Amino acid sequence: MNQPDSQPLSLTFDGPAQSKVHICRSIDDINAADWQSLAGSDYPFARYDFLQALEHSGCTNAATGWQPSHLVIHQQGQVTGIIPAFLKNNSRGEYVFDFAWAEAYQRHGQPYYPKLLMAIPFTPSQGPRLLLTPQLREILDSASLHKLLDTATTALGAHSWHLLFPNSADQALLCQPQTPDSSQLHRLGCQFHWHNAGYEAFDNFLALLTSRKRKSIRKERKQVSDQGIEFQRVSGSDISDRVLDGFYVFYQATYLKRGQQPYLNRDFFERLFRQMPEHVHIVIALKQGEMIASALFLSGTDTLYGRYWGCLDEYNHLHFETCYYQGIELAIDLGLQHFDAGAQGEHKLVRGFEPLLTHSWHSIEHPGFRDAIANFVAEEREGVRRYFEESKTLLPFRQTENDKGG
Structure with a gap:
């Protein structure tokens, strides 16, 4: 260019x-x-x-x-x-x-x-x-x-x-309205978001899940704790250079493990933390007092956004705990109504994140390619809609008052 x-x-x-x-x-x-x-x-x-x-x-x-x-x-x-x-x-x-x-x-x-x-x-x-x-x-x-x-x-x-x-x-x-000669194409996607039903604590959320899913989440969280891992939360102007240094090492590692270069540099995060402190939160995972992982969240008026995470060494369920369960607790503590933990990830579904249709619009100038892409997009929309409906049937929330055990 x-x-x-x-x-x-x-x-x-x-x-x-x-x-x-x-x-x-x-x-x-x-x-x-x-x-x-x-x-x-x-x-x-x-x-x-x-x-x-x-x-x-x-x-x-x-x-x-x-x-x-x-x-x-x-x-x-x-x-x-x-x-x-x-x-x-x-x-x-x-x-x-x-x-x-x-x-x-x-x-x-x-x-x-x-x-x-x-x-x-x-x-x-x-x-x-x-x-x-x-x-x-x-x-x-x-x-x-x-x-x-x-x-x-x-x-x-x-x-x-x-x-x-x-x-x-x-x-x-x-x-x-889409017409045969329309150049605008409408695509659908599916993400999984968590919604706050006025919970006062994480256990209030768990109480709405089926007994099996509730036990599974508690088991995952206990396995993280049993590995000697603890968590701290730092927000806004309390984010120190030491925390930023650690976070950025972990953020880079997420990309380098895949042989990719990270999109964002340290200068960006410095500017973000300095210029928008009221919106930024970092969850830190600690083992024997040393940072082993971290995740960055941004907060809006009613939604928490989970954006970047990373670790150097792998631990059982560390990703789920740092990015999802800690994020849910943060959303509850901040009184936020929604938690958008990022794109894709069916693993969110069984942890109480509900499917949500996302949209995008595309205008293709070349008529030949436009027709071919339009056919693809039409088929894709139907597939996404089926996936969305199927996903709703797999949510872990209990349906009857009989499922309260665990």
């Missing part, structure tokens, strides 16, 4: 009256107060500070394949909408997989990249992707929104656009 011109790119937008759109190649080109007034504080990953930390630490730039290309909508001299976006020359760190699409393009001598991506880098968590004033959201229809994204894609010389993990409000705006 060529290094883009640093000046914002202006677009003509056939949308709401008196609207202008700029494509900004750096978050620094956007006023932080304007951004935050639209993003709010409910969802930490859409915060200006989070995306600025990614950019300033060098994690999102042309060299990493994440060139910031944020869409900023102006009406009557006011910023009324921002769509965080990136021009991509790879598909790493997205968690909605299109590698097979790119390979098919390559086999036929066609360019798949660059593509325009509306997503939070390296973050497969549902949330706002369209940061709009209520007034703009009221008058912006689906057709105009899709046209805006198509226009931005063309202006940037991209061959497709992709919007990943929108929340329900954005999904409602994105959804439009």
Whole structure:
């Protein structure tokens, strides 16, 4: 990908009256107060500070394949909408997989990249992707929104656009009737999230599970304890350099074990902890007083997000305890209603995490590939829906009052 011109790119937008759109190649080109007034504080990953930390630490730039290309909508001299976006020359760190699409393009001598991506880098968590004033959201229809994204894609010389993990409000705006010549494709995915039914403690949650599952979880937790492993929780400004050092070693190990390079550098985490202390929490696993593993969580207004974890040596059930059970306890203690522990993982299902459909939208410029991909996506949606329904039947919650033992 060529290094883009640093000046914002202006677009003509056939949308709401008196609207202008700029494509900004750096978050620094956007006023932080304007951004935050639209993003709010409910969802930490859409915060200006989070995306600025990614950019300033060098994690999102042309060299990493994440060139910031944020869409900023102006009406009557006011910023009324921002769509965080990136021009991509790879598909790493997205968690909605299109590698097979790119390979098919390559086999036929066609360019798949660059593509325009509306997503939070390296973050497969549902949330706002369209940061709009209520007034703009009221008058912006689906057709105009899709046209805006198509226009931005063309202006940037991209061959497709992709919007990943929108929340329900954005999904409602994105959804439009699919016609035979429609270039927009709707994909489904399935994640597993934990929900807080007003629990005061972990045992209150366990009480709602079947006896067999309840005993299994207690056994797993006891096996961790029997290995001499204890846990501490550190939040915000209490996270010391020593804790950060340990955490980053473990985080790197998760990738290096697979022969991969980590997406994020230490500078990013330093900036994150310094600029967003109220949102960050680290769970530390200790054995004989030494850190052996850790997991990083971010909190929003009503949801806890489990993001990064790692260890050097393997211990029985250490991953489940550090990432899931400690996360559930943290969500309960913080009074949060939901716990999103990350993408995939059927192992979450039997531990009380409930299936949730996720969405993504894709617009493919090439008509031949669009038809082939549309057929794939239609079949995939049906498969995901079947999987979602089947997963609901496997939840470990007890169905009758007779199952209270254990």
